[in-house]
Amino acid sequence: MERQSAAVIGAGMGGIATAARLARHGYSVTVAEKVERAGGRCNRMVRDGHHFDTGPTLFVMPQVYARTFADLGERMEDHLHLRRIDPTYRVHFDDGHTLSLTSDLHVMQAQLEAMEPGSFGAFLRYLNEGCRHHRLAFQHLIERNFRNPLEFYTLRNLVLLFRLKLLTKHYHHIGNYFDDQRLKAAFTFQDMYVSLSPYEAPATYSLVPYAELSEGVWFPEGGMYAIAEALTSIAERSGVRFMYGSPVEQINVDGARATGVTLANGQRVGADVVVANADLPYVYRHLLPDDGTAGRLQRKKYACSALTFYWGIDRQVPQLSAHTMFLSGQYRQGFDSVLRDLTLPEEPSFYVHAPAHADPALAPRGQDTLMAVVPVGHIDDTSPQDWDAIQKRARQAVLQRLAEIGVDDLEAHIKFEASCTPPGWRSRYNLTKGSALGLGHNLSQMGYLRPHNRHGRYRNLYFVGASTHPGSGVATVLISARLATERILQDAGVRG
Ligand SMILES: Cc1cc2nc3c(=O)[nH]c(=O)nc-3n(C[C@H](O)[C@H](O)[C@H](O)COP(=O)(O)OP(=O)(O)OC[C@H]3O[C@@H](n4cnc5c(N)ncnc54)[C@H](O)[C@@H]3O)c2cc1C
Numbered sequence: 001m002e003r004q005s006a007a008v009i010g011a012g013m014g015g016i017a018t019a020a021r022l023a024r025h026g027y028s029v030t031v032a033e034k035v036e037r038a039g040g041r042c043n044r045m046v047r048d049g050h051h052f053d054t055g056p057t058l059f060v061m062p063q064v065y066a067r068t069f070a071d072l073g074e075r076m077e078d079h080l081h082l083r084r085i086d087p088t089y090r091v092h093f094d095d096g097h098t099l100s101l102t103s104d105l106h107v108m109q110a111q112l113e114a115m116e117p118g119s120f121g122a123f124l125r126y127l128n129e130g131c132r133h134h135r136l137a138f139q140h141l142i143e144r145n146f147r148n149p150l151e152f153y154t155l156r157n158l159v160l161l162f163r164l165k166l167l168t169k170h171y172h173h174i175g176n177y178f179d180d181q182r183l184k185a186a187f188t189f190q191d192m193y194v195s196l197s198p199y200e201a202p203a204t205y206s207l208v209p210y211a212e213l214s215e216g217v218w219f220p221e222g223g224m225y226a227i228a229e230a231l232t233s234i235a236e237r238s239g240v241r242f243m244y245g246s247p248v249e250q251i252n253v254d255g256a257r258a259t260g261v262t263l264a265n266g267q268r269v270g271a272d273v274v275v276a277n278a279d280l281p282y283v284y285r286h287l288l289p290d291d292g293t294a295g296r297l298q299r300k301k302y303a304c305s306a307l308t309f310y311w312g313i314d315r316q317v318p319q320l321s322a323h324t325m326f327l328s329g330q331y332r333q334g335f336d337s338v339l340r341d342l343t344l345p346e347e348p349s350f351y352v353h354a355p356a357h358a359d360p361a362l363a364p365r366g367q368d369t370l371m372a373v374v375p376v377g378h379i380d381d382t383s384p385q386d387w388d389a390i391q392k393r394a395r396q397a398v399l400q401r402l403a404e405i406g407v408d409d410l411e412a413h414i415k416f417e418a419s420c421t422p423p424g425w426r427s428r429y430n431l432t433k434g435s436a437l438g439l440g441h442n443l444s445q446m447g448y449l450r451p452h453n454r455h456g457r458y459r460n461l462y463f464v465g466a467s468t469h470p471g472s473g474v475a476t477v478l479i480s481a482r483l484a485t486e487r488i489l490q491d492a493g494v495r496g
Helices: 013-024 062-071 105-115 119-142 155-163 170-174 181-186 189-194 203-214 225-237 280-287 293-298 331-340 387-404 422-429 474-491
Strands: 005-009 028-032 044-047 050-053 082-085 089-092 098-101 217-220 241-243 248-254 257-263 268-270 273-276 305-313 323-326 350-353 368-376 414-420 461-463
Touching: 005 013, 005 257, 005 268, 013 028, 013 062, 013 225, 013 273, 013 474, 044 414, 050 368, 062 225, 062 474, 098 105, 098 181, 098 203, 105 119, 105 181, 119 155, 119 203, 170 203, 189 203, 225 241, 248 280, 257 273, 273 280, 273 474, 280 293, 305 387, 305 422, 350 387, 368 387, 414 422, 461 474
Parallel strands: 005 028, 005 273, 028 241, 089 323, 273 461
Antiparallel strands: 044 050, 082 217, 089 098, 248 257, 257 268, 305 368, 305 414, 323 350, 350 368
16 A cells, blocks of 8 residues: 655644544655754743743643553553652742642641641541542543534433532632631642633542542653653654744645645645644634634633743742742732733732753752743734733742742842743744633533644544644643544554
8 A cells, every 4th residue: 555644733732642543554754844853832041041932831641641652563661751849839828828739648637637626537538529620531531632513412411510529619719628718828829730720610620639649640751841752752763753943824725634834934735644733723714715614713712821031040049849839819910910810919929940850950050940820811903912011020920929039139139031922932833822721621622622633624634733632732732633643543544
């Protein structure tokens, strides 16, 4: 039989993993990537001995990564040297208290009981529920394709609606476990990873703190970018051809089929199968003939964006952990500002990553490498925000809050600074509305209701990545690569 060919648009984690999977199944694969290297949002910046992961920094759900390597005939431990980060985070509350989230139960017990007597038992029950949610959600909703409504609207999924507490608000629900506002915040702030407010998110998301504390938060030696490097090299060894600095301008179609892609330089790449890893709403708007879908997608809910600051520091900052979370006292208003008003809260919550605290090689000796991530609204097409002013305010808020925990001279020690704003995310990776996480994860955009991984009309055009099923996050995108590949192979009549 003649060898099948695939053209992949974008070398984000979803594109790399799908390319590698298809190559392993005998496909001849070409990946066209807009920017100068692979990784997409999971990218790297190196300057004066400081190594920054510019996007993801939290390696969670290690079993998903391990499965990707295993499916490619490799062992994850031969490629990634993982260190467990425990405590996973140090959380700073605005009243000056801190909490180290750790899997060491004795340490957790002492900290929790000091904040709210009796809360340790509640914490164990909460984890137990998170474990149940994790198992059910992965088995029935996340790690499977929904090819038609009959596979989604089932009696079992109706029962799941209740078992997973999909209709119960997370923040309300956590009141069954804790009274202390700080504890309620410490075990719900993770909803922001899927850009949901705990006041709107389903209680299902207790699965995230559970996953972080039980399966661990890890960090690969060399940083998160090591994952992109490892998967790219496996793909290359299977024959995948990566073309960098090669933006795709158009997906070529003929009747009900995609025939390949045309690059910005006019070069045409023909293919039996086209896989779009570039952000799905962007693909509909810019790479496909307009059939009305782009307009409909534009009106969907988008996840938040992020203001990021990358600082090379000429001294160490011992007050910070590898992952430090600063939670605002105006917890609810913070989510409303970002997700409803599409702006920066008065008192933003934010996160600081200090990678050299996990891998000392990521900063010059005696120095530090810091990244601050401040969640902010995505670009508002109808009423454009003043990003310069917002960015200045965010920077000031971060420096001020750091000063409050004793890092009061940071600005004087910043050797150099880089940053990214929502327009920056949009222009670099073609992310619609500059959303850092793609299409939102509200219930009406999940499961079968999320854009599918195969185009409705062009039956050999597939989607992989954060804005298709199952959603955002590196591990989730790796699952999307597996699901898209399974579908491609099924359609081609090959056993997965
Ligand atoms: C600041 C930030 C922090 C994050 N933190 C975490 C975290 O801690 N943990 C976690 O798991 N996840 C995190 N995420 C989410 C995670 O990074 C993403 O969900 C994931 O990397 C998305 O991968 P993807 O393959 O879907 O898309 P992308 O990474 O967007 O890749 C798509 C690729 O397509 C390319 N492309 C676009 N248009 C074209 C075109 N016309 N032609 C050719 N190529 C094109 C882009 O350049 C890009 O390389 C974070 C994201 C951000 C932005």
